[in-house]
Amino acid sequence: MIKVVKFGGSSLASAGQFAKVKEIITADESRRYVVPSAPGRRNAKDVKVTDMLYDCYAAAEAEEDFKLKLKKIKDRYDSIINGLNLKVSLEAEFRTIAENFEKKAGLAYAASRGEYLNGILMASYLGYAFIDAAEVVFFDKNGEFDAEKTDKALAKRLKKTERAVIPGFYGAKEDGVVCTFSRGGSDITGSIVARAAGADLYENWTDVSGFLIADPNIIQDPEVIKVITYRELRELSYMGAGVLHEEAVFPVRKAGIPIHIRNTNRPEDEGTLIVENTCHHSRYTITGIAGKKGFVAVNIDKDRMNSEVGFGRKVLSAFEQNGISFEHMPSGIDTMTVFVHQEEFEGKEQQVLSAIHRLAKPDTIDLESDLALIAVVGRGMRSTRGTAGRIFSALSHANVNVKMIDQGSSELNIIIGVANHDFETAIQAVYDIFVTTQL
Numbered sequence: 010m011i012k013v014v015k016f017g018g019s020s021l022a023s024a025g026q027f028a029k030v031k032e033i034i035t036a037d038e039s040r041r042y043v044v045p046s047a048p049g050r051r052n053a054k055d056v057k058v059t060d061m062l063y064d065c066y067a068a069a070e071a072e073e074d075f076k077l078k079l080k081k082i083k084d085r086y087d088s089i090i091n092g093l094n095l096k097v098s099l100e101a102e103f104r105t106i107a108e109n110f111e112k113k114a115g116l117a118y119a120a121s122r123g124e125y126l127n128g129i130l131m132a133s134y135l136g137y138a139f140i141d142a143a144e145v146v147f148f149d150k151n152g153e154f155d156a157e158k159t160d161k162a163l164a165k166r167l168k169k170t171e172r173a174v175i176p177g178f179y180g181a182k183e184d185g186v187v188c189t190f191s192r193g194g195s196d197i198t199g200s201i202v203a204r205a206a207g208a209d210l211y212e213n214w215t216d217v218s219g220f221l222i223a224d225p226n227i228i229q230d231p232e233v234i235k236v237i238t239y240r241e242l243r244e245l246s247y248m249g250a251g252v253l254h255e256e257a258v259f260p261v262r263k264a265g266i267p268i269h270i271r272n273t274n275r276p277e278d279e280g281t282l283i284v285e286n287t288c289h290h291s292r293y294t295i296t297g298i299a300g301k302k303g304f305v306a307v308n309i310d311k312d313r314m315n316s317e318v319g320f321g322r323k324v325l326s327a328f329e330q331n332g333i334s335f336e337h338m339p340s341g342i343d344t345m346t347v348f349v350h351q352e353e354f355e356g357k358e359q360q361v362l363s364a365i366h367r368l369a370k371p372d373t374i375d376l377e378s379d380l381a382l383i384a385v386v387g388r389g390m391r392s393t394r395g396t397a398g399r400i401f402s403a404l405s406h407a408n409v410n411v412k413m414i415d416q417g418s419s420e421l422n423i424i425i426g427v428a429n430h431d432f433e434t435a436i437q438a439v440y441d442i443f444v445t446t447q448l
C-alpha cells in the first residue's frame with residue numbers, strides 16, 4: 010500500500026505543527042511520499058511565507074534593499090529548525106537565494122523557495138530523501154504543465170526512492186527556469202505525485218475536517234460530507250467551496266486514486282473521501298449545497314426562436330466575442346436566458362447587447378441583475394422521487410421567490426436562481442429540509 014500525503018501551509022507553520030505532521034506520517038508505514046506547502050499562517054494576523062517571498066522579490070526587482078525582508082523569512086525557518094533541534098542549516102541556501110534575487114531570477118523562482126526550503130526541513134526531520142520538484146515536475150516552453158513528461162520522470166525517480174519529500178507548488182522548464190502552479194497549487198503536486206507513485210490513496214491534510222454540506226458562514230455547524238464523488242465535487246466547487254485546488258482532481262481521477270481530506274489538528278476526525286464512484290449512500294438525499302451571489306440574467310426573446318437553426322449559437326457568440334463565459338442557459342420555446350457573472354458583464358454590457366441584436370436579431374432583450382445561483386447536489390437525487398418538490402416547497406415556505414430552475418439530465422444537481430437578498434434564506438431552507446429535519 011502506498012499513500013501520498015500532502016500537508017498545507019497551516020499544517021507546517023511552526024515547529025509544533027511539524028511535530029504533529031511527523032506523528033501522522035509515522036503512524037502509518039504506507040505514508041511514503043510527502044508533499045509540503047510553504048509555512049502558512051500561525052495565527053489570523055500572520056503572513057504566509059509565500060506572500061513574504063512575493064513581497065521580498067518585489068523589493069529586489071524595484072532595486073530596493075530586500076535583505077531585511079529576506080532575513081524575516083529566514084527567521085521563520087530558523088524558528089522551525091531550532092524548535093525541532095534539526096541538524097540542518099539553511100545559511101548557504103539563503104545566500105544563493107539572495108544572489109538569485111539580485112540577478113532577478115523571477116517571481117516564480119522566488120515564490121517556489123517557500124516549498125523548497127520547507128521540503129529540505131521536512132526531509133531532514135523525517136529522515137526521508139529530498140527530491141527537488143524542479144528535477145521531476147516539468148513545464149513546457151509556454152509555461153504549461155507537462156503532465157506526461159512529468160509522470161514518466163517522476164515515476165522512474167520514485168521507483169528508486171522508498172520514502173521521499175517532494176515540495177509542492179513548483180517545477181521547471183527544460184532550461185531549468187522555475188514555474189509555479191496557481192496559488193494553492195501544492196494540492197496539484199500532491200495529486201501528480203500520487204499518480205506517478207501509483208498510490209492507493211492521496212491524503213490531503215489541511216486545517217478543516219473535510220468538505221461541509223453547506224457554507225458555515227450561513228449554516229450553523231453544518232455536517233461534514235463523508236463521501237463525495239469527483240463529479241459532485243466539481244458541481245459544488247465550481248460554485249465556490251475552496252478546500253482543495255480545483256486542478257488537483259484531474260491527475261488522480263484519471264488514475265482512479267481517491268483523495269482523502271483530513272485535518273492535521275484533529276487526526277481522529279474521519280474527513281471527506283473523494284471517489285470516482287461509490288455505493289455508499291449518503292445519510293441525506295443531498296450531498297451538498299453551494300452557491301454564489303452576483304449574477305445577471307440576460308433574457309432574449311424572439312418569436313419562433315425554436316425553429317430558427319443556429320439562434321443559440323448566434324446569441325452565444327455575442328458573449329464569446331466579448332470574452333464573457335456563461336454559467337447557465339435555461340430556455341423556453343421562444344426565449345433563452347443566459348446567466349453571466351455580474352462583475353464580468355457590467356463593463357461590457359452595451360457591447361454584448363448590441364452584438365446580440367446584430368447577430369441574432371431578437372425581438373427583445375431583458376436584463377435582471379443581483380441574482381444568486383444555488384446548486385443542490387447529490388448522487389442520491391437520482392434514485393429519490395420528490396427531491397425537486399421538497400426543495401420548492403421549502404423555498405416557498407421560507408418566502409423565497411424562485412427565478413430560475415435548471416436540472417441537468419444527470420440528475421446530479423438542481424440549480425436554483427434567486428434574488429441576492431434571498432440567498433442565505435434559501436440555503437438555510439434547503440439545508441433544513443434535507444438535513445436538519447432528518448437528524
Ligand code: ASP
Pocket residue numbers: 017018046047057059060123177178191192193194195196
Ligand atoms: N504556498 C503556495 C500558496 O500559498 C502554494 C500552496 O500552499 O499550495 O499559494
